[in-house]
Amino acid sequence: MEVKTITACCDGLLAAPLSEAAADDLAAAFKVMADPVRLRLLSIIAAQGETCACNLTTPLGKSQPTISHHLSVLTDAGLLHREKRGKWAWYSVAPDRFAVLRDALAGAPELVRQ
């Protein structure tokens, strides 16, 4: 699952109508976050700092291929950084990408007429 660069930068969802391409890119970014196993992996890695994959299979009760798959999705999306050392794979959070999603949600409240 490849996530391309977000073309609609900085403005937020609520500021102006999204183009089809920008909506596709942003939806793909949200889709990566739309899985409970991936959210728990992110939160565990963020809390522990750099984490060995060997410590991530057991606590979530999923099989080793499933965890490996989710770690790959998060890495491909730019949310995790992977570094292999010997037999082990070490994962850490790449915080920059979160800003893209957060900015998309930071609509200007004064634009919303209710």
Next chain:
Amino acid sequence: MEVKTITACCDGLLAAPLSEAAADDLAAAFKVMADPVRLRLLSIIAAQGETCACNLTTPLGKSQPTISHHLSVLTDAGLLHREKRGKWAWYSVAPDRFAVLRDALAGAPELVRQ
């Protein structure tokens, strides 16, 4: 698609490990945002203010049942407010819910060791 109250409030994804229940709720919230048609609907309604559903079918090139379905998903998730007046349905953005997702992405950067 029912979205329950987010139990893990205020702390953000990157602050502490998520419980299974909190991860399920948060993933459901993100899933609502993980569709390009829904994102475009949100951005159009936010830009125009209160919008008649009759003005939302044409610009996105989707069938009337499909648009109605997405509007219901967004309304059930608490992101839109629906008001029927006569034959017409008027939708407006309910901005409060966006804060839940934004806060979840507002992890403390100093916790992330890279």
Next chain:
DNA sequence: AGTTCATATCGACGGCTGTCAATATCGACA
């Protein structure tokens, strides 16, 4: 009541994706 129009709901289809068993890859170590 009957017609028309806007919206919602239903039923079905197709594609996507989370999951796991089996297997492959690759480094460490003897």
Next chain:
DNA sequence: TGTCGATATTGACAGCCGTCGATATGAACT
């Protein structure tokens, strides 16, 4: 080189979801 152990990849299956045609609901108007 050969074995072991950690991780990645493959293939297959099941359930979910976006989509649309058909239909239902309900309001306005004659």
